[in-house]
Amino acid sequence: MFEMVLSIFQSSVRIMLPLLFAAMGVMLSAKVGFINMSMEGGMLGSAFVSVAVDMFTGSAWIGLLGGIVFGMVYFLLLWVFAIHFRGNHVVCSLGFNFIASGATIVLMSAVFGATGYSPSVEKLPLFMLPLFGEQSICFFLAIVLTFLIIWILKNTVFGLRIIAIGENTSAADSLGIPIDRYKFYVFLAAGVLAGFGGSELAIGQMGFFANNMIASAGFLAYSAVVFAAFSPSLTILTSFFLAFFDALQMRAQTFMSIPSEFLLTLPYAVTIIALVFMKNKKKPGMLGKIYERDKD
Amino acid sequence: MILSSILRKDRMITFSKTVFSVFLALLFGSLFLIFLEASPLEVYGVMFERAATSFDLVLRRAMVLMMSGLAVAIPMKAGMFNMGGEGQIVAGALTAAVVGGLDLPIPAGFHTVFALASAAIIGMLLSGFSGVLSIKRNVNEVISTIMMNSIIAYIATYLVMNPFRGSEFSPQTAKIKDGASIPSFFGLDFSWALVFAIFLCISTYVFLERTPKGLELKAAGLNPVFSRYQGIKVGSMGLLGMLLGGAAAALGGAFEVLGGSHSYTDEYFLQYGFDGIAIAFMAGNNPLGIIVSSIFMAAVRVGSLAVSRRTGVSTYFVSILQGLIIVLLVVPYFSDSILAVIKKIFCRKKEVDHV
Numbered sequence: 001m002f003e004m005v006l007s008i009f010q011s012s013v014r015i016m017l018p019l020l021f022a023a024m025g026v027m028l029s030a031k032v033g034f035i036n037m038s039m040e041g042g043m044l045g046s047a048f049v050s051v052a053v054d055m056f057t058g059s060a061w062i063g064l065l066g067g068i069v070f071g072m073v074y075f076l077l078l079w080v081f082a083i084h085f086r087g088n089h090v091v092c093s094l095g096f097n098f099i100a101s102g103a104t105i106v107l108m109s110a111v112f113g114a115t116g117y118s119p120s121v122e123k124l125p126l127f128m129l130p131l132f133g134e135q136s137i138c139f140f141l142a143i144v145l146t147f148l149i150i151w152i153l154k155n156t157v158f159g160l161r162i163i164a165i166g167e168n169t170s171a172a173d174s175l176g177i178p179i180d181r182y183k184f185y186v187f188l189a190a191g192v193l194a195g196f197g198g199s200e201l202a203i204g205q206m207g208f209f210a211n212n213m214i215a216s217a218g219f220l221a222y223s224a225v226v227f228a229a230f231s232p233s234l235t236i237l238t239s240f241f242l243a244f245f246d247a248l249q250m251r252a253q254t255f256m257s258i259p260s261e262f263l264l265t266l267p268y269a270v271t272i273i274a275l276v277f278m279k280n281k282k283k284p285g286m287l288g289k290i291y292e293r294d295k296d
Numbered sequence: 297m298i299l300s301s302i303l304r305k306d307r308m309i310t311f312s313k314t315v316f317s318v319f320l321a322l323l324f325g326s327l328f329l330i331f332l333e334a335s336p337l338e339v340y341g342v343m344f345e346r347a348a349t350s351f352d353l354v355l356r357r358a359m360v361l362m363m364s365g366l367a368v369a370i371p372m373k374a375g376m377f378n379m380g381g382e383g384q385i386v387a388g389a390l391t392a393a394v395v396g397g398l399d400l401p402i403p404a405g406f407h408t409v410f411a412l413a414s415a416a417i418i419g420m421l422l423s424g425f426s427g428v429l430s431i432k433r434n435v436n437e438v439i440s441t442i443m444m445n446s447i448i449a450y451i452a453t454y455l456v457m458n459p460f461r462g463s464e465f466s467p468q469t470a471k472i473k474d475g476a477s478i479p480s481f482f483g484l485d486f487s488w489a490l491v492f493a494i495f496l497c498i499s500t501y502v503f504l505e506r507t508p509k510g511l512e513l514k515a516a517g518l519n520p521v522f523s524r525y526q527g528i529k530v531g532s533m534g535l536l537g538m539l540l541g542g543a544a545a546a547l548g549g550a551f552e553v554l555g556g557s558h559s560y561t562d563e564y565f566l567q568y569g570f571d572g573i574a575i576a577f578m579a580g581n582n583p584l585g586i587i588v589s590s591i592f593m594a595a596v597r598v599g600s601l602a603v604s605r606r607t608g609v610s611t612y613f614v615s616i617l618q619g620l621i622i623v624l625l626v627v628p629y630f631s632d633s634i635l636a637v638i639k640k641i642f643c644r645k646k647e648v649d650h651v
Contacts, residue, residue: 037438087627090377090438091577095623098570102615103328109610110332219442226436261454268443275435 010133016243021197022221025190033166033286038093040218041100046198051209054121071195079187118209136204166284169291229282321620343599356486358594363548364572365586367541374537375517380441381545382569383448388415388546393560396472404475419546427538431531467562478555487555500583574618
């Protein structure tokens with residue numbers, strides 16, 4: 001019994017890592033007022049690039065770097081459309097998701113010469129930890145990055161300005177904070193996080209790329225942030241909570257007689273139920289609003 | 297009079313901007329093709345040649361896509377974003393296949409109507425669920441409909457594989473009864489449902505533009521705060537939009553099952569719901585525009601099958617085009633700034649002529 005609980009806990013942590021990276025990106029974007037539903041596409045693209053770079057260079061480290069660089073480029077482009085050209089946040093995000101999911105499938109045969117699954121590539125170094133089991137290097141990076149983000153948001157001028165922009169953009173603007181530039185920094189950070197999330201899944205855990213391998217994790221990450229009422233530290237708990245149900249359904253498939261299709265719906269159903277019981281009151285004041293400075 | 301209101305000047309400007317954005321998307325898409333070492337001219341040539349030669353297939357697909365576009369456009373008018381077309385189409389199609397396969401002692405035509413009605417009700421239940429969550433509990437409807445898509449896809453797979461399985465060899469339901477099918481359009485590859493779908497688009501246009509309820513629905517979407525002061529129930533208008541959208545998507549799936557494939561196959565309707573988003577955006581959420589944009593999207597889809605066979609570029613190239621079209625259309629400043637540059641060039645030329 002204890003061993004089973006431990007193994008469910010360990011696989012929850014593994015599933016949580018990409019989710020936590022993505023959720024941190026979504027949370028940071030929400031703090032500057034951007035509804036980030038594009039983690040899905042960013043992670044998918046990063047996963048693809050990290051596997052491709054890993055395959056051509058033979059080094060998982062360069063693969064990770066490639067994934068991060070792609071994530072940054074992806075969110076840079078999204079910044080151009082959604083912030084610089086003032087597009088609708090949700091629609092721009094979803095459009096970018098379409099492009100990423102289409103492009104990875106189209107490029108699949110050209111890059112890997114295969115359809116559906118890429119060949120296996122070298123994985124990031126794994127560590128055997130007490131309690132947490134076998135985790136990739138991203139486990140430590142996730143801890144460091146998460147607490148760094150929480151510390152920056154709470155204790156630095158930079159972080160407080162980010163929060164100020166999300167709460168009341170015109171007030172922040174009138175104080176002389178360069179709004180678009182701050183959003184640019186946040187988008188870059190979100191891109192780095194998407195890169196970590198996608199690469200961790202592809203070359204940290206799986207060791208290959210599969211079509212649509214992110215499977216709505218980007219949207220689960222968004223839900224985790226809403227479920228945590230946009231609190232950075234609670235986001236860790238909620239992403240673990242959602243990952244736990246995914247791990248649970250995987251285990252339940254082996255010993256329960258419920259059809260696997262019903263168990264597979266569990267993480268999505270839990271997400272909806274969790275959001276139903278969440279009062280969405282603490283969201284940043286300018287979330288989803290397109291800011292334009294008054295002309296006069 | 298209706299014609300003159302359709303051809304208003306602002307609509308023509310919107311139309312030309314849409315065409316321009318689609319053109320830009322095709323242009324960006326061809327950069328991608330060059331990267332793949334495929335000739336853009338050949339790919340687009342094959343795409344539209346194939347679409348032109350099998351135009352009845354295009355129309356058959358456009359019928360479903362039209363409804364899928366309405367499923368996005370009507371809720372959008374009421375201020376809601378229905379991403380759940382994908383799941384609602386599957387639910388409607390499966391319901392129609394199951395109800396159409398029942399042995400019912402009713403006349404032929406009524407069986408069809410019964411199957412369509414039950415599909416529409418299932419669709420309304422699904423979209424209404426997300427609508428109620430959004431209005432009552434403030435759950436973002438984009439998230440809840442996306443989650444519902446995954447849930448419905450898994451449940452549909454289970455239902456087709458187990459209780460409703462009608463074929464030993466493939467995951468599909470039994471063939472529907474003859475009495476439930478929609479007759480083919482003069483022996484062509486599409487059914488009379490296409491006429492009905494176009495009729496539904498036109499009546500949606502009339503509903504939104506010419507009836508008080510439609511006006512209230514649009515007002516609730518355009519300016520919720522002001523509408524509330526006018527006594528419009530913004531929440532119920534949003535819910536009405538979602539209900540109509542869900543019914544439209546489910547009917548789209550049911551049309552294809554009853555009039556085209558005559559049974560539901562697992563994963564048959566992949567991407568149909570997401571196509572609806574691009575279609576609604578291209579039409580500027582105008583139901584009449586949806587008729588045109590759904591035929592365009594269906595042509596691209598049908599053509600892409602030939603492209604993947606002949607040049608090896610995956611059909612998912614269409615997803616890239618759709619993403620580009622959506623992003624370019626929703627970012628007004630982008631196409632505006634390019635148009636402004638073009639205008640500048642033209643104006644400079646004129647000045648030179650004057651001198």
